[in-house]
Amino acid sequence: MTLFRTLSAVLLLLATLARPVAAAEAVDVELVLLADASGSIDDAEILFQRQGYATAITDPQVIAAISQGYEQRVAVTYVEWGAADSQEVVVPWTIIDGAESAAAFAERLMATPRLAFGRNAIGNALAAGQALIEGNDIDGFRKVIDFSGDSANNWGGIPITTARDAAVAAGIVINGLAVLCRQCSGRPISYDLEAAFERLIIGGPGAFVVTADNRESFAGAVRKKLLLEVAGPAGGASPALRTAGRGR
Numbered sequence: 001m002t003l004f005r006t007l008s009a010v011l012l013l014l015a016t017l018a019r020p021v022a023a024a025e026a027v028d029v030e031l032v033l034l035a036d037a038s039g040s041i042d043d044a045e046i047l048f049q050r051q052g053y054a055t056a057i058t059d060p061q062v063i064a065a066i067s068q069g070y071e072q073r074v075a076v077t078y079v080e081w082g083a084a085d086s087q088e089v090v091v092p093w094t095i096i097d098g099a100e101s102a103a104a105f106a107e108r109l110m111a112t113p114r115l116a117f118g119r120n121a122i123g124n125a126l127a128a129g130q131a132l133i134e135g136n137d138i139d140g141f142r143k144v145i146d147f148s149g150d151s152a153n154n155w156g157g158i159p160i161t162t163a164r165d166a167a168v169a170a171g172i173v174i175n176g177l178a179v180l181c182r183q184c185s186g187r188p189i190s191y192d193l194e195a196a197f198e199r200l201i202i203g204g205p206g207a208f209v210v211t212a213d214n215r216e217s218f219a220g221a222v223r224k225k226l227l228l229e230v231a232g233p234a235g236g237a238s239p240a241l242r243t244a245g246r247g248r
Contacts, residue, residue, distance in 0.1 A: 024137050024138055024139035025075070025095065025137065025138050025139065026071050026138075026139045026140075026141075027071050027073045027074050027075045027095065027138055027139070027140045027141070028066070028069035028070060028071045028072075028073065028074055028140065028141055028142065028230070029069075029074040029075070029140050029141070029142045029143075029144055029229060029230060029232075030074075030075045030133050030136070030138055030140030030142070030143045030144065031074055031075065031076045031077075031144050031146055031229060032076075032077055032079060032129040032132055032133060032144070032145045032146060033053060033076060033077065033078045033079065033146045033148075034079050034081055034125055034126070034128075034129050034145055034146060034147045034148065035049055035050075035053070035078065035079065035080050035081070035090075035148050036049070036080075036081065036148055036149040036150060036179065037080035037081060037082050037086075037088075037114060037115070037116035037117065038081070038082045038083075038116075038117075038118060038119060038120045038149070038151075039082070039117070039118060039119050039120075040120075040150055040151065041150070043114060046080070046114050048218065049148070049179075049218070050078075050090075050109050050110055051110065051219070052212075052218040052219040052221075052222045053078065053106075053109060053222055054105075054106035054107075054109050054110055055106075055219045055222075055223070056219055056222040056223040056225075056226050057076070057096065057102050057105055057106055057226065058099065058102045058103055058106050059223050059226075060099075061223070061227060062102070062223060062226050062227060062230065063098060063099050063102060065226075065227055065230040065231055066096060066097065066098075066230055067098070068231075069230065070141070071141070072097060073095050073096065073097035074095075074096050074097075074140075074230060075093050075094065075095055075096075075136070075138045075140060076091075076093070076094055076096055076105060077089060077091060077092055077093045077094065077132055078090045078091040078105075078109055079125075079128065079129065079132065080114070080115055080116040081116055081121070081122075081124070081125035081128065082116040082117045082118035082119070082120075082121070083116075083117065083118020083119055083121050083155075083156075083157075084118075084121035084124045084155075084156050084157030084158075085118075085124075086115075086116045086117055086118045086121075087116065087124060087125055087128035088115035088116040089115075089132070090109060090112045090115060091105060091108050091109050091112065093132075093136050093138060094108075119155040119156075120149070120151060120153045120154055120155050121154060121155060121156055121157035121158075122147075122149065122152065122153075122154050122160045122163075122200075122201065123154055123157050123158030123159050123160045123161075123162060123163040123164075124157040124158050124163070125147070125163075126145060126147065126158075126160070126163035126164055126167055126174065126201070127158050127163045127166070127167075129145040129147075129167065129172075129174075130145070130163070130166065130167040130170060130172055133145075133170075133172060134170065142173065142232060143170075143171060143172045143173070144172065144173045144174075144175060144229050145167060145172055145173070145174045145175070146175055146177070146225060146226075146229060147174055147175065147176050147177070147201055147202075148176070148177035148178075148179060149176075149177075149178070149179060150178075150179040150180070150193070151193065152191075152193060152196035152197060152200050152201060160200045160201060161200060164200070164201060164202075164203045165203070167203070167204075168203040168204045171204075172204060173203070173204030173205060173206065173207050174201060174202050174203050174204060174207060175202055175207055175208055175209070175210075175225060175228075175229060176197040176198075176201050176202045176207075176208075176209040176210075177209070177210055177211070177212065177221060177222065177225055178193045178194050178197050178209055178210070178211045178212075179211075179212050179218070180193060180211055180212065180213040193211075194209050194211055197209045206232070208225075208228065210224055210225050
């Protein structure tokens with residue numbers, strides 16, 4: 001009986017090892033939406049930021065851009081960041097392949113309470129975005145961190161440029177949304193925020209910064225950024241190039 005049980009266990013182990021490994025789900029873009037929830041962002045701003053992303057992700061032009069990709073789908077996660085120990089996933093990795101899945105993502109985004117708090121730790125936020133991309137079971141032709149914030153200050157944790165350079169070296173593009181909504185947070189910025197983003201935060205082929213200077217322009221800025229990120233830096237690669245890039 002003992003020999004039989006041992007043999008059965010060995011056969012079960014061999015059968016397990018022989019199972020084909022499930023292929024990672026192919027998408028055109030893996031996109032981490034990394035939104036500011038630091039001390040300068042009050043609860044009302046959290047809400048309008050989320051509403052801006054919810055409006056943008058469900059915009060018909062964004063849905064149309066997704067449908068024109070080679071895989072016709074993207075993977076998106078929404079993360080709020082604050083202090084060095086506060087990077088919180090608000091909506092986990094979600095495959096968006098049309099209006100219905102985009103609406104479900106937006107609904108979950110608006111329903112989740114605020115999760116992140118504390119002073120700016122941008123380096124840790126970027127590192128968290130990289131970890132989310134490298135730790136999923138998704139195969140994106142492009143990998144993008146979409147960073148938004150109302151300053152480029154870093155209070156502890158990983159230096160911004162260290163985290164940026166590590167992500168870029170891993171093949172991840174970092175784009176920026178500079179939030180110039182001074183009347184919202186009541187904390188005027190005494191330096192050129194777009195220039196600081198370009199110098200310290202963004203990186204990788206085709207990386208860019210867009211700005212929002214008030215509540216009304218925020219959703220439009222997010223939509224513009226999503227359209228650029230879905231289409232790619234040069235309007236998207238050809239199917240042949242994309243297939244070659246995946247090694248198929």
